[in-house]
Structure formats: C-alpha cells, structure tokens
Amino acid sequence: MTITALNVPTLKAVKNAVIGNRTAKGNYGRDEVFVSRLVECINDPPTSPGDWEGSKTSLRIEAAHILASLSYGSLDALRTLLRLNASQALLYAVSTFQPTDSVSLKAAITRALRAIATAIADAVGPSQWGLSPSVSDIRPEAKAALDYVFQPEIMDVYIPLLNDRSPQVSTAIAQLIASSVRDSTHRTKVSDWCPPGERTVETKGKRGWEKRDPTKSPSRQGGWITRTLAALLRQKDAKLQEAALSALASVTKENEPLASRLARAPPGQESVMSTVLSLCKSRNTDLQLAASLCATNILRAPPAPKSHIPYISPAEQTTAITIMHVLNRIISSDTASNQHKTKACFILYYLVTDHKLFCQLAYERNCLVQVAQLVTSITPIEKTSEDDEDEPESVSRLREAALTAVAAIAMFDNDIRTAVTDELKIIPAVQVSLTHQYVGVRYAACQCARALSRAVSALRTNIVDTGLGMSVFQLFMKQDEDRQVMHAASTVVCNVVTDFSPLRSTLIEQGVITRLVQLLNTGDSALRLNALWAFKNLLYKATPELKRQVMNRIGWQEVRSLLEDPDHRIREQAFHIIRHVADGVDGVDLLFSEMGGSEVLLGHLAKAIESEDDEDVVLQAVFVLANMANSAAHQRSILADQRILRCLRDCxxxxxxxxxxxxxxxxxxxxxxxxxxxxxxxxxxxxxxxxxxxxxxxxxxxxxxxxxxxxxxxxxxxxxxxxxxxxxxxxxxxxxxxxxxx
CATH class of the missing domain: 1.20.1280 (Monooxygenase)
Known part of the structure; x- marks a missing residue:
C-alpha cells in the first residue's frame, strides 16, 4: 500500500480515505514508510520541476491533515506515529512559523499537534469521559512523548500561540491544553508557565532588594495562562470560547489555589467564575457543557468536607444549582445528541462525587430522576445476544455515563438508595448492564450495585430478590474480566459478605474465599486491598471454624508479610483482619499458635504502634492488643513485654x-x-x-x-x-x- 508519489492529489485522496474509516487508518498507519514520508513532509516537502511555494504549502497542509486523522481510532497508527516522533516534528514546524505563513498552514499544523497530543494523552490516561480500554503496550512510549510536550522549553514553542491573531490557531492550542493535561504534574507545569520575558521580571523581583509591582507579577490572577484564557472568554467566537473554557477546566481541576483565585473578583472587576456561569446560559450546547465543566472544576477543586457537620456556603450552593439546572435541561432534552447527554452526565458525576451535600442537592433538584429515567429509556431489559453488537457506541457510552451519575448520587444516603430501588426501579437495568460487551457499561453497573449494597435494607431485600447480588458475584468470579471492572465488582463483594447479608453463606459455598485469595496474590494493589477488605468483613463476628478456614487459605506466612507491607493501607486492613480473628478467646489462641508465638506477634504489634506514618494502622494494632487482653491465658505474655507496655503508655x-x-x-x-x-x-x-x-x-x-x-x-x-x-x-x-x- 506504500504511496510512491507524494503530491497534493494523492494526499487528498488518502485524506478522504482515512477520515472516519478505522480500517483504512490501520492499513495506512501500519505502512511505516508512508507515515515516515508524511512526517518528513511537514518540515521538508518534496520538490519536483515546476513546483512553486504554494504547492509546498499545500503538501504540508494535506500531510498535517492525514497525520491528525491517523492519530484517532487506530492503535497501530498511533504506535507508528510515536515511533516516528511525529509530535516532535510538528513542534519543530510550529517553532519555525513565519509571519508570512498562511493561516491555513498554521491551523493545519497546530490541529495535527493537538490531535496527536490528545491521542497520546488518551493512551497514557486517565480518560476524560468514562472508562477507556487499557493500552499498556504503548503506554511507556506515550508517557515519554506526553512528558516531552509539557517541558517548559517546549511549551515556549506553542503556548504563546494562544494569542495568535487567527482564532483557528489559538483555538487549537487551547484544545490541546484542554484534552492533553491529565495529571497534577502537567497541570502544575502548564498553570505555572509564563513567557520568558515575564520569567525575567519574576527572577529580578526575587532578589529581595527590589520592590516588585504586584500588578506586573506573573502569578497575578492565577498566572499568564489563566489570564490569557480568561481574556479569550470575552471573544465572540463560540468555538474559541468553548476551547478556552475547556482549557481552564483542565488546569483548574483539583488545583485549589488557582480555583480560589478564579472564584474571587479582583477589585472593580468581575470574577472569572461569574463569566463562566454567564456562559452556562448560552444557546450553544457545546458552550454550555464547557462552561458547566469549568464551573464544576472551580467549585470542586477544594476537597469535599469530611466533618460530621459538612458545610457549603450559599455561593457554592447557588453555583451548584446553576450547573445542575443546565445539566438537567440537556439530559432531559429530546433534541440533544447522545454525545451531549453523555458529557452532561459525566459533569454531574464530577460535581457530586464524594460530596454528600451535593449528592443531596442533586437528589432534591431532580437530577437523580433525570439520569435514572435516561438509563431505563436506553436499556432493553429483555435483550438478545445480538443487542449489544447492534447498539451504537454512542448509546453504550451514554448508558455508562448515566449509570455512573446514578451511582455517585446514591453513594451516601439511604433515602436516595430507596428512591433508586423502589421508586425509579433501576435494578433491572443495572443487572442487564453487568453483561454488556462494553467495558465501561459493566464498570458503571458495578458502581451502581456498590452504592445500593451499602444500604442494609437493600442488601437484605432488593439485591437478593432481584438476583443483582449473584449477578455481580458471577462477574466477580470471571477469570478473564477487565481489571477495572474486577476492581468495581470486588467493592460490591466487600459489602455482600458482611455478617448481615443473606448471601454470605451462599458466596462462601460457591468459592468466594478462593477467588479473594487469587486477587490477594495479584500484583494489583487496588485488587489486593479490596480482597483484604472483603476478608475483614467476612471475618467480622465469624465462627471459630470460619476464622480458621479463612486464615489457613490466606496463609499465616502471608499474613505476617502483609503486616509489614510497604503500603500502609494494606497494613491497616491486615491488622483489622487479625483484630476480628482475636475477637474471642479461641481466636486469640489461634493467633498465638499460628503467628510464630508471643514474641513474634507482639513484635508486629509494637512495631505498628510505634510507627508514626499512619494513625489508622496504629488504631487497628491497638484494637488487636485490646482484644488479646481479654484472653486470661495470654495476659502474662503482654505484661512481660515492656516494649508493648511502653507503647500502651505512649498511646x-x-x-x-x-x-x-x-x-x-x-x-x-x-x-x-x-x-x-x-x-x-x-x-x-x-x-x-x-x-x-x-x-x-x-x-x-x-x-x-x-x-x-x-x-x-x-x-x-x-x-x-x-x-x-x-x-x-x-x-x-x-x-x-x-x-x-x-
């Protein structure tokens, strides 16, 4: 399939062939010779007799269009682009832009850079909208390429183009920031960036003997990036405004200092948050969604309140209600596309996740009803094996998003869970989604089951009566299930094996202990932690026979290793497990006989109590000691250990x-x-x-x-x-x- 002649008509034909065609993208993407010539063409287009400068520009434009298209939808093509350093070639092209270059050329190259950077970020993760399939084979290469894009000297090349006179160019750069910044390291690098001239001002100001003008400080109003993006919000170009909002959302996510600046109004001016909220009222749905996401990330940058009496200010409540009103209108719209509704559901999830008061507010503002009705409307309960294959991907992604929002809203409150199970009757849709071919739908369905299984009443009735509990367990027992789905399913199992669950004995009979031991022996820390959490719940108020069975299956040597695991979360759960084992004289005898004797056992406890790295580990170790003290046969061992007694005194x-x-x-x-x-x-x-x-x-x-x-x-x-x-x-x-x- 190698293209022998690289000319404008040929490249246009290739462009038309690959746009929207994954098969063609894969075929061309695997042709390393052709892709290599495309990459070279970006900076050094081939010449032939009679060529003129406009022809070279056209070649570069068409090559850029093809590279942008190849980066989407084909891992083979992305793998080739990474191997050939396509992003570096595009960055070099940007660095050589001349005032005489056409807008079409600059726009084509910056869009190609944005497309490849976004594809690389998708490969690295995390996904911006829902669950993404694992691409571990190219992740190391992709991560190195993405880190390169966010080096300060590389950002000097493309970020100044946010101020380019052409809206197409500045839009592409804002979109690059919006779609490529995925972690806190890159977020900090981007938000701290400022032009070399302003860096000089900052350096001089730090000498100590100069009085710096605060109005000229690079960090004023959140920094150069923030000021520039905020200024773009005042443009009348809706596409540019959307890109600027998305970029602001990206750099503000979980960035509390920056978010607080954007929420405050400078003297005599309007706050950025006010501008963003005004754009939520736009008639343009894409602009509404971008503004809602930006406002959400500003609002949720501070961590959720952890106190017993959580509090949100009237301004925060008003902002949240404004966002919910916009999202409700889109989710319930008969004319909004599936893509728009999907984004609206995920933004609602970002707004309420892990925040009890916002979940309650979403329930009161009818958000739960909207997403639950959306789930039931797009989920066929009586389905055939062909239904999943025939379902458009946009519908699958929408179901994932809606289920994810339901799970987040129902995570904390029993009244909300009762509304989900008894009034909205969503369990059949959740249950059928557990076997969906799309991994994101299965994952979201497990998250819903997890939220519902936190209610004792639901665990004793709906989850048993409908078969939802056993459906999740069957998914949990699959050996070839996706790791992320397995993690979500294991959180449900943690709830279903508690002492008040009617399914506990059934799951034990059907092999839950063996499966948990398998997960405990994996290299995945999240699965190991959930396995220990499930064992902890399984051993609570367990019979001596069950305690011995579980501990023997885990292995006593493995238990001793877990007590010294580098991960403090693992150590906490391991000590919590032996705390439950020691809840009774027989259990204490079992610990002393199987843990290597009193010296070894008390040594583990003393080491944990003396550690200062995590109070939760100390708490569980002291509880173990308190339970052991209830056994008269072993009290002398405790009293004879001066190290343990010193630990008690220190506590x-x-x-x-x-x-x-x-x-x-x-x-x-x-x-x-x-x-x-x-x-x-x-x-x-x-x-x-x-x-x-x-x-x-x-x-x-x-x-x-x-x-x-x-x-x-x-x-x-x-x-x-x-x-x-x-x-x-x-x-x-x-x-x-x-x-x-x-």
Missing part, C-alpha cells in the same frame, strides 16, 4: 481519642485480671500516667465543650468521659492490688 499520653479508648480498655483488663501486675505497669510508668490523667480530670469540668475551651488535653486533662472512667477504674484496681501485696 494514653499522645494518641487521638479513638486510639486512647482501646488502649485504656487494654490496660483496665490487664489490671483487673492480674492482681500482681502493678510491678510491670510501674516499671512502664503506666501507673503514674493513670494518676496524672485522673488527677487533672478531677479538677476540670466534665463538659466536652468546657474542656475544649480550656485547652483540653493540652493542659493535661483527659477530655473523653469514657477514657476518664476506665482510667479511674484501672487506677483503683492497681492501687487496691498494690495494697494487698503490702
């Missing part, structure tokens, strides 16, 4: 209250059951620590509010009533036993 002095509670319970149980334990506890200075806690506690108000106002533990007072009471009991037992010895 009583310095740890947060969640850790102090099991620590004081452990001390109380040791003192109560061992009348002659005062010597060991005295040597560990636990007795003096208890006196200190009780003496100070007797002089302060028992009101938690008063304790906080007076400094609480900073003044030596124990500010938790439960810890206070147990400390007093432990001291009483300790002093009483000491008097008896005398």
């Amino acid at each position: 009583l002095i310095d740890a947060k209250v969640e850790i102090r509670r099991p620590a004081i319970s452990c001390v109380l149980e040791l003192v109560r059951q061992n009348p002659r334990s005062h010597r060991e506890l005295h040597e560990a200075k636990i007795d003096s620590t208890l006196r200190h806690m009780c003496e100070h506690s007797s002089h302060v108000s028992a009101s938690p509010t008063a304790l906080r106002l007076t400094g609480g533990r900073q003044m030596g007072a124990e500010d938790d009533l439960e810890v206070q009471g147990k400390a007093q009991q432990a001291l009483h037992w300790l002093e009483h036993n000491a008097d008896m010895d005398v």
Whole structure:
C-alpha cells in the first residue's frame, strides 16, 4: 500500500480515505514508510520541476491533515506515529512559523499537534469521559512523548500561540491544553508557565532588594495562562470560547489555589467564575457543557468536607444549582445528541462525587430522576445476544455515563438508595448492564450495585430478590474480566459478605474465599486491598471454624508479610483482619499458635504502634492488643513485654481519642485480671500516667465543650468521659492490688 508519489492529489485522496474509516487508518498507519514520508513532509516537502511555494504549502497542509486523522481510532497508527516522533516534528514546524505563513498552514499544523497530543494523552490516561480500554503496550512510549510536550522549553514553542491573531490557531492550542493535561504534574507545569520575558521580571523581583509591582507579577490572577484564557472568554467566537473554557477546566481541576483565585473578583472587576456561569446560559450546547465543566472544576477543586457537620456556603450552593439546572435541561432534552447527554452526565458525576451535600442537592433538584429515567429509556431489559453488537457506541457510552451519575448520587444516603430501588426501579437495568460487551457499561453497573449494597435494607431485600447480588458475584468470579471492572465488582463483594447479608453463606459455598485469595496474590494493589477488605468483613463476628478456614487459605506466612507491607493501607486492613480473628478467646489462641508465638506477634504489634506514618494502622494494632487482653491465658505474655507496655503508655499520653479508648480498655483488663501486675505497669510508668490523667480530670469540668475551651488535653486533662472512667477504674484496681501485696 506504500504511496510512491507524494503530491497534493494523492494526499487528498488518502485524506478522504482515512477520515472516519478505522480500517483504512490501520492499513495506512501500519505502512511505516508512508507515515515516515508524511512526517518528513511537514518540515521538508518534496520538490519536483515546476513546483512553486504554494504547492509546498499545500503538501504540508494535506500531510498535517492525514497525520491528525491517523492519530484517532487506530492503535497501530498511533504506535507508528510515536515511533516516528511525529509530535516532535510538528513542534519543530510550529517553532519555525513565519509571519508570512498562511493561516491555513498554521491551523493545519497546530490541529495535527493537538490531535496527536490528545491521542497520546488518551493512551497514557486517565480518560476524560468514562472508562477507556487499557493500552499498556504503548503506554511507556506515550508517557515519554506526553512528558516531552509539557517541558517548559517546549511549551515556549506553542503556548504563546494562544494569542495568535487567527482564532483557528489559538483555538487549537487551547484544545490541546484542554484534552492533553491529565495529571497534577502537567497541570502544575502548564498553570505555572509564563513567557520568558515575564520569567525575567519574576527572577529580578526575587532578589529581595527590589520592590516588585504586584500588578506586573506573573502569578497575578492565577498566572499568564489563566489570564490569557480568561481574556479569550470575552471573544465572540463560540468555538474559541468553548476551547478556552475547556482549557481552564483542565488546569483548574483539583488545583485549589488557582480555583480560589478564579472564584474571587479582583477589585472593580468581575470574577472569572461569574463569566463562566454567564456562559452556562448560552444557546450553544457545546458552550454550555464547557462552561458547566469549568464551573464544576472551580467549585470542586477544594476537597469535599469530611466533618460530621459538612458545610457549603450559599455561593457554592447557588453555583451548584446553576450547573445542575443546565445539566438537567440537556439530559432531559429530546433534541440533544447522545454525545451531549453523555458529557452532561459525566459533569454531574464530577460535581457530586464524594460530596454528600451535593449528592443531596442533586437528589432534591431532580437530577437523580433525570439520569435514572435516561438509563431505563436506553436499556432493553429483555435483550438478545445480538443487542449489544447492534447498539451504537454512542448509546453504550451514554448508558455508562448515566449509570455512573446514578451511582455517585446514591453513594451516601439511604433515602436516595430507596428512591433508586423502589421508586425509579433501576435494578433491572443495572443487572442487564453487568453483561454488556462494553467495558465501561459493566464498570458503571458495578458502581451502581456498590452504592445500593451499602444500604442494609437493600442488601437484605432488593439485591437478593432481584438476583443483582449473584449477578455481580458471577462477574466477580470471571477469570478473564477487565481489571477495572474486577476492581468495581470486588467493592460490591466487600459489602455482600458482611455478617448481615443473606448471601454470605451462599458466596462462601460457591468459592468466594478462593477467588479473594487469587486477587490477594495479584500484583494489583487496588485488587489486593479490596480482597483484604472483603476478608475483614467476612471475618467480622465469624465462627471459630470460619476464622480458621479463612486464615489457613490466606496463609499465616502471608499474613505476617502483609503486616509489614510497604503500603500502609494494606497494613491497616491486615491488622483489622487479625483484630476480628482475636475477637474471642479461641481466636486469640489461634493467633498465638499460628503467628510464630508471643514474641513474634507482639513484635508486629509494637512495631505498628510505634510507627508514626499512619494513625489508622496504629488504631487497628491497638484494637488487636485490646482484644488479646481479654484472653486470661495470654495476659502474662503482654505484661512481660515492656516494649508493648511502653507503647500502651505512649498511646494514653499522645494518641487521638479513638486510639486512647482501646488502649485504656487494654490496660483496665490487664489490671483487673492480674492482681500482681502493678510491678510491670510501674516499671512502664503506666501507673503514674493513670494518676496524672485522673488527677487533672478531677479538677476540670466534665463538659466536652468546657474542656475544649480550656485547652483540653493540652493542659493535661483527659477530655473523653469514657477514657476518664476506665482510667479511674484501672487506677483503683492497681492501687487496691498494690495494697494487698503490702
């Protein structure tokens, strides 16, 4: 298929052949000789007798069009483009732009650069809109190429073109930023970039003896990129405005300092957020979506509130309602395209995900009804094996997006989950989507099942009665399932194996333990973590027989290794597992006999408690120790270990209250059951620590509010009533036993 003559008519024919044709793209893309000649043509077009300068320009334009087209839809073509360094060739072409170059040439080359950069970013991930298939074989090459595009000296080549006089060129550069910035490293590099001249001003200003004019600081109003993109929003070109909004959304995502600047209004001016929200009211749907995404990323850049009483300001609520109103109108529209509805559903997901108050707001503003009705309207419940194959990709992607939005809204609240199961009756659509051929639909269906399975009432009724639980389990048991779908399915299994689940015994009989052990032995940290989480839930209030069965299947040597895993999340779950094993005298005996004896077991616990890298690991280790203290047969081993006793004392002095509670319970149980334990506890200075806690506690108000106002533990007072009471009991037992010895 190699093209022998590279001329304008030939290239136009190739361009027309590959546009929208994946097969043709693959065929031409695998022809490395032809693609190599295209890449060379960008900067050094071939000449022949009678050629004139316009002919060379036309060759370069057509070559750029073909390279742009080849980058989409064919991994073979992208692989060839990476191997031939096509993006570097295009960047060099941009660097040699001349004032006399035609707009058509500059637009063609910048669009080709944007197309290839976007395709490379798609290969690296994460995907911008839904789940993308894994392309691990070219990911290392793609990542190196993408990192090159965002080197500061390379950005010097193309980012200034945001100010190009031609809207086609500046639009292409804004689109490049919008579609290629996928991670925090690149986001920081782009948002911090400024022209070399402004860098000089910044450097001089840092000498210390110069007083820098704040109005000329490169970082003012969020930096050069932000100012330039914000200025483009005031243009009357809708395509350019859309590109600028998308670029702003990309650089603002999870960038709290920048987002706060965009939300504030400079003196005498309108804030960028206000401009963005005004564009949400455009009649152009693409512009509405771009503005909604930009506003969402500005609003959600700060992390979601984690307090027991979360709060959002009136301005944040108003902004969220404005975005939801726009998205609802698009999702429910009879005329909006599937692509537009898909983006609207994903933007809704970005807005509410992991934010309880925004989820509640979305429920109140009818967003849940809109996306749920969309799911049921495009999901055939009684389907044949040919239905998936005949379904257009745009419909599959829309179903993925809508299911993803439903899952996010229903993640926190039982009333919302009840609305999903009982009023909107979406479970049949979720269940049938679990076997869809498109990986994104299966993944989103698992996420819905996960959200619903968090409700005890649904787990005991709807999920069992409809067969949804077993459908997810069958997907979970597939050996060849996509890794991302398996991860989502494993989160559902974590919920379904809890002690209150009617499916627990059935799943055990059908091999869930074996499958979890397989996942635990994979190299995938996310799957290993979920497997441990499922084991933890499975062992909660388990019988001694089930505890022994599970631990033997995991392997005791493997358990000891997990307690020292480099990943603190793995260690936390491993200690939580042995905490549940030790919830009973038989379980404690099992731990001491299988974990290498008291010295090894207590050594693991001491090492975990002494670590300062993660309080969650410390918490679980102290809970294990507290459970072990309930076994009279092994209390002497704990009392004989001065390292462990020092750890307990340190927890009583310095740890947060969640850790102090099991620590004081452990001390109380040791003192109560061992009348002659005062010597060991005295040597560990636990007795003096208890006196200190009780003496100070007797002089302060028992009101938690008063304790906080007076400094609480900073003044030596124990500010938790439960810890206070147990400390007093432990001291009483300790002093009483000491008097008896005398």
